[in-house]
Amino acid sequence: ATNWAKCSATLSDTSSETSTLADIDWDNLGFGFLPTDYMYVMKCARGESFSGGELRRYGNIEMSPAAGILNYGQGLFEGLKAYRTQDGNIVLFRPNENALRMRTGAERMCMAAPTVEQFLEAVKETVLANERWIPPTGKGSLYVRPLLMGSGSVLGIAPAPEYTFLIYASPVGNYFKEGLAPINLVIETDFHRASPGGTGGVKTIGNYAAVLKAHTAAKAKGYSDVLYLDCVHKKYLEEVSSCNVFVVKDNVITTPAIKGTILPGITRKSIIDIARSLGFEVVEQLVSVDELLSADEVFCTGTAVVVSPVGSITHMDKRTSFGDGKVGRVAQQLYTELTRLQMGIAEDKMDWLVKL
Ligand code: COI
Numbered sequence: 001a002t003n004w005a006k007c008s009a010t011l012s013d014t015s016s017e018t019s020t021l022a023d024i025d026w027d028n029l030g031f032g033f034l035p036t037d038y039m040y041v042m043k044c045a046r047g048e049s050f051s052g053g054e055l056r057r058y059g060n061i062e063m064s065p066a067a068g069i070l071n072y073g074q075g076l077f078e079g080l081k082a083y084r085t086q087d088g089n090i091v092l093f094r095p096n097e098n099a100l101r102m103r104t105g106a107e108r109m110c111m112a113a114p115t116v117e118q119f120l121e122a123v124k125e126t127v128l129a130n131e132r133w134i135p136p137t138g139k140g141s142l143y144v145r146p147l148l149m150g151s152g153s154v155l156g157i158a159p160a161p162e163y164t165f166l167i168y169a170s171p172v173g174n175y176f177k178e179g180l181a182p183i184n185l186v187i188e189t190d191f192h193r194a195s196p197g198g199t200g201g202v203k204t205i206g207n208y209a210a211v212l213k214a215h216t217a218a219k220a221k222g223y224s225d226v227l228y229l230d231c232v233h234k235k236y237l238e239e240v241s242s243c244n245v246f247v248v249k250d251n252v253i254t255t256p257a258i259k260g261t262i263l264p265g266i267t268r269k270s271i272i273d274i275a276r277s278l279g280f281e282v283v284e285q286l287v288s289v290d291e292l293l294s295a296d297e298v299f300c301t302g303t304a305v306v307v308s309p310v311g312s313i314t315h316m317d318k319r320t321s322f323g324d325g326k327v328g329r330v331a332q333q334l335y336t337e338l339t340r341l342q343m344g345i346a347e348d349k350m351d352w353l354v355k356l
Contacts, residue, residue, distance in 0.1 A: 043165070084134045146166070307334050
C-alpha cells in the first residue's frame with residue numbers, strides 16, 4: 001500500500017485514468033493480449049535480495065542480448081486473475097499460491113525470487129494501477145502475468161548475474177473459443193512435454209515453447225489443444241499444453257498425480273478441494289489412456305482455462321466422444337462453484353480471495 005500511495009502521487013496526472021472503465025468491447029473478450037497502463041518492475045543482483053520495485057508505464061523493456069533468459073531460457077512465469085465481484089470489490093484468487101510456486105520454480109532454475117510478501121504487494125499494485133482494465137463482473141477477469149527473468153549477461157552456462165521480476169496485465173475472457181462448450185483434444189504420441197527429472201513441474205518458459213509444434217499442428221486440424229502422455233511408458237496422462245486434466249467415472253473424479261512432470265495447477269488444487277467439499281471422491285494417481293477413453297466425463301482446469309469440459313479425445317486417429325456435445329454434469333457443477341466464488345456470489349469459506 002505504501003508503494004502504491006507513493007506511485008499514485010507521482011502519477012497523479014493519470015489518477016482519473018485508473019478508475020473509469022476502459023472503453024473496449026467487454027462482451028467479446030477472448031484470451032488475446034491487450035496492453036494495459038502500467039507494469040511493475042523489480043531487479044536484483046545474483047546472491048542479493050529483490051528491492052526497490054516500482055510501477056512503470058507499460059512498454060518495451062531493454063535487455064542485454066546476452067541475458068540468461070534470451071540465451072538459456074532462464075525464466076519463469078505465473079498467471080493469476082483479478083475479478084470485479086458483484087458487490088463492487090476487486091479480488092485476487094489465491095495469489096499466495098502463485099508466489100510460492102514461483103519461489104519453487106526459482107529454486108529449480110537457480111534464480112533469485114521475490115518473497116511472498118513482495119510478490120503479493122507487486123501484484124496488488126499492478127492490479128490497482130490497471131483497475132480500469134478489470135472487466136465488469138461476469139465478463140471476464142484481469143489476467144496478471146508475473147515474469148521472473150535471468151536478465152544479466154552470461155556467455156557460458158551459468159546462472160545470470162542479475163534477475164528481473166516484472167508483472168503486466170491484460171483483460172481476458174474465455175481461453176478457448178468454445179467458451180464453456182466442450183473442447184476437442186488430441187493425444188500426442190510423438191512429442192512429449194516433460195521427462196522425469198526435467199522441469200515439467202515448474203512454470204518455466206521453455207515448457208511452453210516445447211509444446212508449440214504439436215499445438216500448432218493440432219490447431220491446424222481443428223483441435224482445441226493437445227493432451228500429453230508420460231515419456232517413459234507413453235501410456236499415462238500428463239497434462240494439456242495449457243491446463244490439467246480430470247476424468248470422471250462412476251462419480252469418482254481422478255486426475256494425474258503430481259510427480260515432477262506435471263504442473264501443480266492452482267485451479268487443479270482448488271477444484272480437488274471444491275469437489276471434495278461437495279462430497280465427491282477425488283483420487284490423484286496414474287491415469288491411463290484406456291481409463292481416460294472409458295470415462296463418463298473429462299474436463300480440464302487451469303487459471304486461463306478455468307474449468308473446460310472435453311467433448312472428444314482423438315487417439316491414434318480414433319475419436320471418442322463424451323457427453324453428446326453437452327457440458328458434463330460434474331464439470332458444470334465444479335465450474336459453477338468456482339466461478340460463483342470468484343465473482344463474490346458464493347461465500348469464500350476457504351479464504352481463497354484476497355480483497356484489494
Ligand atoms: C494459466 O492458466 O495461467 C497459464 O499459465 C497457461 C497459459 C498457457 C495461458
